[in-house]
Amino acid sequence: MILCRDLTVSFGDKPVLDRFSLKIPDAGVTALSGPSGCGKTTLLRVLAGLERPQGGAVEDIRPQDTAILFQDDRLLPWRTVEQHLTDVLPRERRGEVPALLALAELEGEEKSYPAALSGGMGRRLALARCLALEARLYLLDEPFAGVDLPRALRVLDRMKALSAPVLLVS
Secondary structure, eight states, X not given: OEEEEEEEEEETTEEEEEEEEEEEOSSSEEEEOXXXXXXXXXXXXXXTTSSOOSEEEEESOOGGGEEEEOSSOOOOTTSOHHHHHHTTSOGGGGGGHHHHHHHTTOTTOTTOOGXXXXXXXXXXXXXXXXXXXXXXXXXXXXXXXXXXXXXXHHHHHHHTTOSSOEEEEO
């Protein structure tokens, strides 16, 4: 179990996380939802080691053991869908590309470039690329932005089978 204990983060005199605690199970998907500005992204950034809390601690996970999906897709316009995945997969795992495409419902788009994808398709590609990374914890910031609800639910259902836990914020 990953434990966030009494995390405190402020930007100037504005508190974003105030003694926030959370237990993340060793498997499955944990979802956090809340209004804009309540600290969800800041929590992910703390877990990924991109932000230092002024107080509290994170136990049983190191930043280098996480993979993060940012709010923006960060797709490279000169790389195909398939290349976005093979770029992050070790050579011995490149056979996993079809399964990752299936997880994100992007079969048949292997040779497409980001400009040819809809916003939801680009988001699902960014998600598949994140999940291609070997991590002990996946940190997903609004992974289904621009994705229709039925498809998001199907992808979410597939993510529950991952061997590492997922912390999803929306």
